[in-house]
Amino acid sequence: MFTRIQxxxxxxxxxxxxxxxLALGIYLINSVRDQSLRTPEDLAFVVGAAMGVAxxxxxxxxxxxxxxxxxxxxxxxxxxxxxxxxxxDQAIQVGSQDEFxxxxxxxxxxxxxxxxxxxxxxxxxxxxxxxxxxxxxxALIVDDEGRVVAMNRAAEQMLEIDEATAxxxxxxxxxxxxxxxxxxxxxPSADVPLVVEVGRDRRQVxxxxxxxxxxxxxxxxxxLQDVTALRxxxxxxxxxxxxxxHELRTPLASLRALVETLEDGALEDPPAAREFLxxxxxxxxxxxxxxxxxxxxxxxxxxxxHLQFTRADVGQVVASAAERLRPQAERQGITLRIAxxxxxxxxxxxxxRLQQVVINLVHNAIxxxxxxxxxxxxxxxxxxxxxxxxxxxxxxxxxxxxxxxFERFYKADRSRASxxxxxxxxxxxxxxxxxxxxxxxxxxxxxxxTTFTVVVPARGPTGPGESSxxxxxxxxxxxxxxxx
Amino acid sequence: xxxxxxxxxxxxxxxxxTLLLASxxxxxxxxSVDALRHLDTAAAERIIRADRDxxxxxxxxxxxxxxxxxxxxxxxxxxxxxIAVLHISVELERMGDYAAGxxxxxLMHGDQELLKPLxxxxxMADYGRSMLRQSLDxxxxxxxxxxxxxASEDDLVDALYDQVYRELLTYxxxxxxxxxxxTWLLWVAHNLERIADRVxxxxxxxxxxxxxxxxxxxxxxx
Numbered sequence: 001m002f003t004r005i006q007x008x009x010x011x012x013x014x015x016x017x018x019x020x021x022l023a024l025g026i027y028l029i030n031s032v033r034d035q036s037l038r039t040p041e042d043l044a045f046v047v048g049a050a051m052g053v054a055x056x057x058x059x060x061x062x063x064x065x066x067x068x069x070x071x072x073x074x075x076x077x078x079x080x081x082x083x084x085x086x087x088x089d090q091a092i093q094v095g096s097q098d099e100f101x102x103x104x105x106x107x108x109x110x111x112x113x114x115x116x117x118x119x120x121x122x123x124x125x126x127x128x129x130x131x132x133x134x135x136x137x138x139a140l141i142v143d144d145e146g147r148v149v150a151m152n153r154a155a156e157q158m159l160e161i162d163e164a165t166a167x168x169x170x171x172x173x174x175x176x177x178x179x180x181x182x183x184x185x186x187x188p189s190a191d192v193p194l195v196v197e198v199g200r201d202r203r204q205v206x207x208x209x210x211x212x213x214x215x216x217x218x219x220x221x222x223x224l225q226d227v228t229a230l231r232x233x234x235x236x237x238x239x240x241x242x243x244x245x246h247e248l249r250t251p252l253a254s255l256r257a258l259v260e261t262l263e264d265g266a267l268e269d270p271p272a273a274r275e276f277l278x279x280x281x282x283x284x285x286x287x288x289x290x291x292x293x294x295x296x297x298x299x300x301x302x303x304x305x306h307l308q309f310t311r312a313d314v315g316q317v318v319a320s321a322a323e324r325l326r327p328q329a330e331r332q333g334i335t336l337r338i339a340x341x342x343x344x345x346x347x348x349x350x351x352x353r354l355q356q357v358v359i360n361l362v363h364n365a366i367x368x369x370x371x372x373x374x375x376x377x378x379x380x381x382x383x384x385x386x387x388x389x390x391x392x393x394x395x396x397x398x399x400x401x402x403x404x405x406f407e408r409f410y411k412a413d414r415s416r417a418s419x420x421x422x423x424x425x426x427x428x429x430x431x432x433x434x435x436x437x438x439x440x441x442x443x444x445x446x447x448x449x450t451t452f453t454v455v456v457p458a459r460g461p462t463g464p465g466e467s468s469x470x471x472x473x474x475x476x477x478x479x480x481x482x483x484x
Numbered sequence: 485x486x487x488x489x490x491x492x493x494x495x496x497x498x499x500x501x502t503l504l505l506a507s508x509x510x511x512x513x514x515x516s517v518d519a520l521r522h523l524d525t526a527a528a529e530r531i532i533r534a535d536r537d538x539x540x541x542x543x544x545x546x547x548x549x550x551x552x553x554x555x556x557x558x559x560x561x562x563x564x565x566x567i568a569v570l571h572i573s574v575e576l577e578r579m580g581d582y583a584a585g586x587x588x589x590x591l592m593h594g595d596q597e598l599l600k601p602l603x604x605x606x607x608m609a610d611y612g613r614s615m616l617r618q619s620l621d622x623x624x625x626x627x628x629x630x631x632x633x634x635a636s637e638d639d640l641v642d643a644l645y646d647q648v649y650r651e652l653l654t655y656x657x658x659x660x661x662x663x664x665x666x667t668w669l670l671w672v673a674h675n676l677e678r679i680a681d682r683v684x685x686x687x688x689x690x691x692x693x694x695x696x697x698x699x700x701x702x703x704x705x706x
Contacts, residue, residue: 172500173624176617178507181500197514200614398603446603 004098009065016054016061024050072100079107088115138205138224142171142184144217158198158205158224171222183209184220195227204228240408243422247290251283258283293423297408300430307350307434309460314347314354314386315340315379321355322377325362333371336362339378347386348460353431357439360424361390361452368450369394384458385437391451397443405441428454436461487556494552495562498545498569499623502576505541506620509576510613512538512583513679517609519590520672521602528590531583538580545573561693568693572623575682575689579616582675582682589668599655599665608644608676611637615683623690631694635687635701641680648673 027046036042079090088111132139138155142148148166151174156162159174166174172181177196194207208223258280266272299305322338329336358377365375373393380387397405404410406429411422432439437456443449512531519527549570552558558566615634622631652666652673684701692698 169624170496170500172503176503176507176620178504178511181504197511398601400603400606446601 005069005100008098012061012065013058016057020050020054020057072104076100076103076107083107083111083114088118137226138222140171140174140222140224142220142222144219146170146172146184148174149219155224158203158226160199180207180222183207184222195231198224204231236407243408244294247422248287251287251290255280255283255287290423293427297423297427297430300427300434305434307353307431309348309350309435311346311348312351313344314349314388314456315345317349317351317354318358318377318379318388321358322362324359325366328363329366329375332366332369334366334369335374336366337374337376339376341379341381345379345381345386347456347458349435349456354435354456357428357431357454358388358390360428361454364424365390365392365394365450365452368392381458382455385455386458388454388456389451390454391449393449396446396448396450397441398446399443402441402443406439432456434461491552491556491558491562494548494556495565498548498552498566501541501545501548502569502573503620503624505538505545505573505576506616508534508538508541509580509583510616512580513586513609513613513616513676516583516586516590517602517606517672517676519587520598521606523590523593523598525591528587531587535580535584539577542573542577546570561696564693564696568689571689572686575685579679579682582679585675586672589672592668593665596665599652599662599669602669604644604648604651605669605673605676608641608648608673608680611641611644612676612679612683615641615680616686619683619686619690622687623693626694628691628694631687631690632701635684638680638684641677645673645677 024047027050028043030036031046082090090111132150132152135152135154138158139152140148140155141150147168147170151159151163151166156166159166161174171184175181175198177198179194180196183194195204196207197203198205204227206225206227208225210221210223212219212221258276262273262276266276296305319338319340322336326336362375362377369375369392375390375392375394378389378391380389406425408423408426410425429439432454435456437454439452439454441450441452443451512534515527516531518524519531549566552566553563556562615637618630618634621627622634649670652670655662656666688698688701691701
């Protein structure tokens with residue numbers, strides 16, 4: 001019924017009243033006994049004095065009570081204020097068993113509970129931030145006013161703007177692409193994937209927009225997936241298929257024409273027939289050659305070709321391979337210079353395959369150099385690598401085509417119906433890579449010659465990090481256009 | 485909504501629309517040169533059709549700008565912002581026209597091949613697009629220094645144009661049968677040079693927006 005504090009206060013006042021009345025009573029009884037009280041005025045005086053004392057004592061008691069009551073309340077107010085400001089780690093004394101004690105212990109529980117909840121929320125937040133931050137895809141969050149709320153690191157890189165600058169800006173200012181912004185504002189029609197170019201490198205990025213409800217607000221999550229490599233691979237595959245069909249079509253068409261001519265009567269004319277058969281033979285040879293090279297390339301790429309590595313003098317290997325092309329060079333009026341060091345330059349190589357590489361490159365150099373030009377072949381040791389440099393004074397390569405030189409079927413001059421399959425350089429690239437090395441081409445431009453450089457590690461293809469581009473760049477400094 | 489807040493929204497919308505228009509123009513420039521490189525007539529026709537959208541957008545921006553001036557009576561910097569955005573959208577629309585012009589030259593080729601592989605022309609286009617992107621960066625960041633720097637890059641494009649001009653001239657002198665195709669490529673280069681010039685105009689407007697002064701930057705030599 002009565003709470004403990006009420007009991008205490010009631011008890012205090014009861015004691016006060018009883019004490020005063022008792023004192024008054026005792027005094028009055030004594031006064032009547034020794035007749036010191038005679039007149040009503042005397043009595044009034046005594047009662048008045050007693051009342052005065054009672055009031056003073058009551059006031060003193062009130063002050064005492066409120067102080068002892070307010071003090072714990074004050075303390076709890078302070079604790080609560082600090083909790084509101086974020087300090088959840090205070091020790092709350094639970095002194096008494098009364099209502100204040102109960103209040104204090106409730107506060108303690110609240111503080112504990114809050115601490116746990118905050119820790120859980122913080123963990124979750126950190127987890128989500130880690131996921132977003134580690135994603136390879138870019139993510140942007142846009143509010144219903146079209147302003148950027150957040151973006152992850154991948155998005156920062158793709159869009160070349162950092163989150164701090166982007167926050168609060170409209171998505172147009174951050175993304176700057178009309179098709180992407182349209183995706184956000186228009187209702188997503190069909191699930192037609194949208195691919196846009198972003199950034200200075202013009203990376204191709206697929207855009208996926210997903211609306212998300214967060215409480216009462218709607219946000220849009222924009223996912224940016226870098227599909228540049230994928231598209232490039234698709235393009236190469238498309239080109240490959242188109243190229244193979246095209247390359248096969250021409251010799252097959254010639255063969256068909258020759259066969260039909262023979263069927264139509266040329267057989268009756270032996271000299272003509274023999275000539276046609278000769279030409280058919282040439283076409284069939286060409287086709288076989290192409291198919292051979294294609295198979296070779298496929299074998300090398302799938303790793304089914306086993307190279308035998310032995311220590312050999314690279315200089316000798318290169319020189320003997322290049323020499324095989326001297327007759328052809330002379331026929332075309334081209335000077336072939338071969339420069340190898342006097343001392344052996346040893347490396348772990350597959351001599352036969354490396355010769356294939358050299359023959360291929362020198363053959364190309366001769367083919368694409370006009371008469372009177374020079375093709376030079378040099379071998380040199382460069383620290384842990386052996387370099388083979390084949391330079392010509394031929395027709396050169398325009399800068400934008402240099403990265404494509406080593407693609408399959410890539411032929412330098414599209415308009416010329418040139419001989420060759422266009423696979424030679426692709427084979428060279430894979431053979432060099434199988435040695436753990438690299439090959440690249442540089443050219444000052446059209447008409448200014450080309451230089452092919454092959455480097456293979458002296459130790460052979462077993463060392464770690466030897467085929468890393470970064471390691472090579474550090475090693476050689478400028479590499480021109482690293483094509484592989 | 486308070487008047488000021490809705491006015492701020494209108495200004496932001498105007499600027500955003502200009503950025504979107506610029507994105508369309510940037511794409512048109514890039515794809516027109518790509519279409520030229522491969523003589524892709526289908527792509528060229530798409531670009532010419534898309535130019536209508538560019539024109540429509542520019543008129544929409546103009547209307548919105550005029551409406552804002554009429555209803556909100558802006559003064560000082562706000563007025564300068566609206567006027568600058570108006571001018572910039574006009575420049576962008578002209579740049580879109582130049583891109584469509586390049587696409588038309590693709591169609592002019594008909595069955596003929598390109599006179600020569602394109603080297604400097606794509607570089608001019610790249611410069612122009614990079615300048616455009618940076619000029620808009622300057623607009624968004626209200627950065628006068630950047631605007632001035634971008635305008636000075638017009639010299640690079642002019643130098644490339646000189647180079648292309650001389651090279652095509654030698655073709656024409658050596659073989660009169662190449663005059664048609666050489667002239668077409670010359671027009672393409674000229675369009676790209678004009679595009680870069682327009683970007684310097686945009687930079688002028690950006691500086692005007694920020695400072696209130698209209699200075700001529702980088703007078704063109706053509």
